[in-house]
Amino acid sequence: TQRDIYNVTILNGTTNQIIGMIRTPFSSSRANGPIGITYDNRNNELYIANAWDDVVEVFPQVYPVTFRETGLPTNEGWNVTLGREEETSRTSSAMAFVPNGTYDFRVGGAHGYQVMPTTGQVVVNGLGVSQPLEFEANYSISVIERGLPTGTRWWVDYDAMMVNSTSKNALLNLTNGSYYLHIQAAGGWVSSPSQIPIVVEGGGFGLIVNFTRSQGSGQGWPGITWLGWTTTLLAAGGAMAVATVHFVGTRRKRR
Template identity: 30%
Template sequence: MTEISASLDPQRIRARTAGLRVRSARSRMAPGRRAVAPVVIVVGVVAVLVVASVGALLATGVLRIGGGGSGPLTYSVFFNETGLAGSGVWSVTLDGNTQSSSYSSIQFNLANGTYPWTTAAAGYAADPQAGLLLVRGPGASQNISFLRVSTYSVTFNETGLPSGTSWTVRLADSSRTSSAPSIVFSEPNGSYAFSVSASGYAAGPSSGTVYVTGEPTARYVHFAAGPAMYDVTFSETGLGSGASWTVVFNGTGQTSSDSTIQFSSFRNGTYSYSVSAPTYNATPASGSVTIAGTNPAVSVAFTSSGGPGTAVTYSQADATAAAAAASYYGSGWTTMAAAALAIPSEYAYPTSQIDFSSFCPGHWIGTQPPTVTLPSTAATASVGTAAVWFIFFSQSSSSSFLVGDVLSGVPNLLYLGSGSQCTDLSLISAAGSIDSSQAVTVANAHGGSAFLASHSGTSTELALVGGAASFHLAPTWDLTYTTCRIDQTSGIGEDFNATINATSGQLVSTSSGSVSCTQGPVTVPAATSAPVLADASAVGPSARSTERVAVVRRA
């Protein structure tokens, strides 16, 4: 187990200085030792900072790497419906798991945490239709009211087909096939895309949109013998969640972040295509598709190209991640911290080495991948940008904690937690912080540029730790340039460290020197003298004699 902890003066909030000292004190480490990997250090800064006991004004944070032991306790939670007629069937999808029932209650068993859910019943509108369920011990439940929605017939009538010939209509997500001259759907008010087909015949129209506006509606379709129209579907594997890709088919391009892209209404023949995605290689990247009386499908496998990713600033990454958080889990999220890595080569970081639950119980969103591929950042990238960002959010209304990453500008939500251990997270906010480009510019003006000029192949580790207004703590930027690679396990490297007040933009401290690139046990003693502060409010009261930070090797 790797543990980052702080033992502090009980009269002051010292978590911030202790957390940041882990990184800035690396220059004073004895040879043969180095702190844990950069991503872990950044998470450690957050962990040290966020767990506060207001009553005693003590602060302690723990980050564990690896883990094990027995699983968490689970509790019965119930979704209860009213309004469905008779034995109407309804369903609830909770954190990706769906249950359906004709009874008035649906039960799940869950550990403490916060879980997204949606519900549906054919022909009914739900209130609420989606939300977050907070589980804190037994007794969690969600009541749902269903209201019947009026539906109207949508009829497709065909002409031109010989008697007994089958034809198909796809309306929205529903598909029906018949040899009768009419196909009927029942839908509430709204607009619905449709497509029509029959083997060996051309349909007119073959696709379009039908509008339901409070009364039955009908569309007429004429089939003519001759070239039929077919669809071509491209399916991808290998892209990261939220990554976009593009297919150009017969000269027409489509871009999507979904796993499939479809081109409709093509006659028999051979058509060329090409496939691409930023920082990925596609197999096949181009080729041709032959349509011969069927709807062909093309499978595309993506692998990372290892080339530089798209580098963005903190403000860009934060806005992107915040939009994703609001889209999936509603409003009310506050950015409490951020971390960036600008590394010279791509690296697959094992997710088994990251355990957020130690300081905020929860779960990975979706299936936890074995690794997260961190794209490289080009040496020519703009100042203060990186291709890898981690953004940490809190939500005071539900005592929830959310972690997302932004890789090459694409957001992905990783972890959702909640519980009493997470309550104090809402005290921390990065609001009002200067952008990363400004912070790095300050650091470069005070020794950073000179370090980069004399050291090649450096990596950048950048952390924004939010402030706590209640305790007069300002947010800070912590920058490290290092010659140690993220995957390096031996040797001696060089570091440059700078801390900047993220509100005023003033320099707090700098340090540089030789460090070990070996992960291992490290004890960082208290500083023999306080750093020179351009703005003392960046770290609060200066009683440093009680500070001690320990990093304990994983068991």
């Protein structure tokens, strides 16, 4: 027998608003899909009537799993995959109906936003489940280097993350908050101080990092060269702040 999947729309009996969708398999080579659905509150079962035949299929009780988001602007699209089923939404919630069990979920679809949690599990055991989701906007922080030889690898560390680059630019996508950036280049250079604090507050900005080399400074430390490092913070509205930090690097002597 042919076994297909059709959708049955669930309406709120008071408001006539659509509150969900149930995917209903049925077994019939002649059927055009389900024509009716009935819920029996005495045994908590659903009965689906197929078209063109006398088959009534009984489904196990299903419970709503509701994902509720905060942080997205109105009408911003997002999606959640629960088990093998994907639900999409442009409102603050998405709902699926499933029997008892443990289900993996994955959230995505909102470009330019990070979501917590991105993945997880929900356990359905005789009751509906609500899973909160928190979206935060990403802002582009552009770190631009000047002075390194073409193709030199350099990197930015922050919050256990790393962005590598061999070009002039390293792009970070950060949410609002305070961060410490560690900026280093290949060749064994070590920064002092090792942390550059930044604050992301509702917008992106650029950091210009100038690497310059000077000849031996006569400090009395063999094999050590001083590297001057200047950052220029380009903020919205044309404001500019400049800070100078010194890096110390060591060079191995050739044997």
